Amino acid sequence: MPLPDSEEEEEDWPEETEIESDAGDQERQEEERRANNVATGARFGRLAPAAVLSLPSRTERVQRAKEQIASICQDIVADPENSLGLLRRLQTFTLAELPSPDVNAPAVPNDPLIRKLALLSLLSIFTDIVPSYRIRGLTEKEQAEKVSQMVARTREWEQGLVIVYKAYLGELEGAAKANNEMSDTAVRCLCTLLTDLTHFNFHTNIMSVVVARISRRSWDSNSELCRESIVRVFREDVTGQASLELVRLLNRMIKERKFRVRPNVLSTLLSLRLKTELGRPVDRREEQEKEGKGRDRDRDKGKKKGKKDKTYLSNKQRKALQETREIQKEMAEAEAQVDVEERDKTHTETLKLLFVLYFSILKSSPSAQNRLLPEALAGVSAFAHLINIDFFRDLLETLKKIARDADGEGDTEGGVTEEKEGEVRIGGAESELARKCRTKLLCVVTAFQLLTGQGEALNIDLAEFINQLYALLPVLGFVIPLEVDTVPLSTKATADNHNTKSAPPPSSVPSVTALLFRALHLLFLPSWHTSGTSSSHPPSRVLAFAKRLLALTLLLPPAPAIRTLEFLRQLRARESKLDGLFEEAEEGGDGVWRGEVDDPALANGAAARGWEVAWLAEKGEEKVREKARELVVWRRT
Secondary structure (H helix, E strand, O other): OHHHHHHHHHHHHHHHHHHHHHHHHHHHHHHHHHHHOOOOOOOOOOOOHHHHHOOOOHHHHHHHHHHHHHHHHHHHHHOHHHOHHHHHHHHHOOOOEEOOOOOOOOOEEOOHHHHHHHHHHHHHHHHHHOOOOOOOOOOHHHHHOOOOHHHHHHHHHHHHHHHHHHHHHHHHHHHHHHOOOOHHHHHHHHHHHHHHOOOOOOHHHHHHHHHHHHOOOOOOHHHHHHHHHHHHHHHHOOOOHHHHHHHHHHHHHHHHOOOOOOHHHHHHHHHOOHHHHOOOHHHHHHHHHHHHHHHHHHHHHHHHHOHHHOOOOOHHHHHHHHHHHHHHHHHHHHHHHHHHHHHHHHHHHHHHHHHHHHHHHHOOOHHHHHHHHHHHHHHHHHOHHHOOHHHHHHHHHHHHHHHHHHHHOOOOOOOOOHHHHHOOOOOHHHHHHHHHHHHHHHHHHHHHHHOOHHHHHOOOOOHHHHHHHHHHHHHHHHHHHHHHHOOOHHHOOOOOOOOOOOOOOOOOOOOHHHHHHHHHHHHHOOOOOOOOHHHHOOHHHHHHHHHHHHHHHOOOOHHHHHHHHHHHHHHHHHOHHHHHHHEOOOOOOOOOOOOOOOOOOOOOHHHOOOHHHHHHHHHOOHHHHHHHHOOOEOOOO
8 A cells, every 4th residue: 555655646746846837937937028028127238117117206217217218219329220129118118007017016107208208209219210111011921931131130120110110100199189298299299200201101190190180170389280291291292192192181171071170271282282293294204305315415525534544345345335225224214204104193183182172162052161262262273274174164153153142151150250260350341341352352363363374275254353353442442451450360379288279370362462463463464475465455444443543542551552553553564555544634535434333344444534643642651652753744844
């Protein structure tokens, strides 16, 4: 019996040893895992981030975190490709909570100041080390194939960089949407990444967050920062791909919100580079060929200068070299042509989305038009030379309808309107009058702009728009002085923090004064016409407009009055028929001047006399007198 007992003891002993050994291995593995954890492990000769945040004094925590973040950033910039672990450790300082070094202890909360420092530090790091190309994920076949050690190291660094960058963007998005003390820093980082790393991974996600920020009803300094970042992307985008994605997001956002967005959100589209870069590919191809020929000539001149150092080749080598150069030249031309065609394709798609949005606003409900109509008309006017000529007639009919309905427009929706929140207000009924005048002037300017360039081929009568402009001149004598004297409310508002609402900046739509002179120059002094072609206007129209402008000058402040007199001086230099208007005489031509009629063809402008300019030359403000004297023709006997 003792033997079996001893045998049983001998058999039981190894089992207990194995159990204890397994438990010890699990403990050691857990300790090793926590030691290797980025948040709890004290690696790289530094204290673990969780241990730094567990220090009793806040001053000590912040100071130790600052020192470690600065040290990590310095090491990463010195050798980015071998600092992936340091990059992960720096990213842990952006987390709201870190796991505690003690298994049973709760998570360690992070200090907001440390999180801000880590977010800004990572922003600086990423803008320095991110490559100038987009990193794509590896396929299963690429992961399975054998590569050199250098290639494997580069792949590991690129994939790790993308993972850390994705986690960083997740922290920024969460902080930006939380609307707390971290929001300002997060929005600033996202805007910087949008403008500086537009080419890199997840740029569409960044665009979505920034566009969502400016879609809010409230407007603060962060919203303005997002708007300015979008404008900068539009202006600096060379390929057009980023602009296309942003326009697509803006288009979808504005329609989903049923056009209930700030007008200055729509005005960002005016910064697109379509006006200068979207043209005929043939023209740019010819320019590229000329540039290539110029480079060839410069290269030939350089060869002539260095004849002494020329290497003598055999006929066979010379022939092979010539063939090689021809092949390289063809490949370079093919690549350049592909880039041009791709950019034209991208710009064309952007233009389609742009005009779909503009036309949707022009044909939308009156409430949507009240908010976004000025920006939509300004956009149509800015890109008018790119509109398909087949749409001109329909667009002009739409403009006529908007101008006719301007007298009855009004915001029927309840709540606070966009005008009340921050736009320049003239007060009461006068504010409504100014808005109606601006709408009509925008329709007139857009119509005149459409029929410039390619629109000249169409035989379209603009008499209705001309009559509307003529009828607006007396009314503008009450609107422009108040507009000049009014201080925009947005200049008085400030945003001290993220909770402070401020008025948006003044709209990019020109003022009533600027729209008036833009319309007058498009009608009478177009820059593409040669002298004498403006005689296409009948004398009665030119005289009637000049007479009403003189009457308007009596009501205007000095600056717009001088601008009006300067326009009349330029018009008179081109239209000799205006000489009689400024002569010193008591009576005009046949008939009576009918200043109350709103049709220049029926006002009998030939019977008018410009006595207003003589009065301004004697009793006007000093600078107005000087400008008026240039128009007066004194007949002394």
